[in-house]
Amino acid sequence: MKKIFKIILRTVLGIVAxxxxxxxxxxxxxxxxxKKQSGTSADVTIYILTNGDHTDIVVPVKSQVTDWSKEMPYQNTxxxxxxxxxxxxxxxxxxxxxxxxTWSQLKFSTAFRAAFALSTSAIHAxxxxxxxxxxxxxKIMISNEQYKRLIAFVNDSFKRDSAGNVINIKTNANYGTSDAFYEANRxxxxxxxxxxWANNALKACGQTACMWTPFDRGIFYHYK
Known part of the structure; x- marks a missing residue:
């Protein structure tokens, strides 16, 4: 019994540590x-948006640089x-x-699989x-060149079909009438x-970011 107790105690202490x-x-x-890249122009308005746990990067649907509705059509919503x-x-x-x-519907199996990379990923748009x-x-103002880098970062996050198109996930789990899901890499x-991911997106386009963060509070700390 003492050996079992020691094993349990060490395991618990290891988890706590x-x-x-x-x-x-x-x-x-x-x-x-x-720190953000200095000496750049303010050509494009983007935003960082949180629901209290999760951070989105918000971009204009259409600009002189790209039209996101061609990649992720309105018809997918x-x-x-x-x-x-x-x-x-x-x-x-x-x-x-x-x-x-909702968080109240979170299952242990879902959280466990996510924490230990046992599931797949998706893009929510x-x-x-x-x-x-x-x-x-x-709100964050960035240059056209920085926006191109942000676009490249987001595009690299999509899993694509053999024709190079993003893969729309057909589901009834939409959060509203204006969103859609897509298969993602990593x-x-x-x-x-x-x-x-959102913090790395900010880094990719030369904006103020954390060295690393798993939480939205880390990102928004720098944008008080």
Whole structure:
């Protein structure tokens, strides 16, 4: 019994130590600022948007650089509203997106598979008529060149078919009438989360970001 108790105790202590180190690293690397690229023009308006847990990158649907409605058609949403002016793009675990509409419905199996990269990922794209700046939505001005780098980062996140087209996920798990899901590259895990992806998107286009963060609070800390 003593041996079993020691094994259990060591296991519990090991888990506690791991969680503590993870949270410490998340805190320290979140407040470690990656400074924005200086000396650039303000050509394109983008936003970072959070629901309190998950960060999206919001871009204009149409600009002189690209037209996102050609890559992710309005017709893939149930509302098919072609007047939307902004597109919020987020990356995350496919199980979370499709099977967990609210935190109260989160299953242990879904969380476990996501944390340890045992699931696949998806892109969630939501069309908006307008964006309103507040504590959960911050405006960022970037140059056309920086926007091209952001576009490349997002495009590289999509899984594509043999013809090079993004793959729309047919589902009834949409959050509303203006969103759609797409197959994505890479696997979600506790070290590379939806917020890590968004933070890396900011890095890709030369904007203020964290060194690393798994949480949305790390990103928005730098945009108070």
């Amino acid at each position: 791991f969680v503590a180190l993870f949270l410490l690293a998340a805190f320290l690397l979140s407040i470690w600022t990656v 149930t509302g098919r509203d072609t007047t939307a002016k902004y597109l919020a793009v987020g990356w995350g675990d496919k199980g979370f997106y499709l099977n967990t509409p 939501t069309y908006y008529q307008a964006m309103q700046e507040n504590n959960n939505c911050k 696997k979600y895990n506790m070290f590379y989360t939806c917020n890590t």
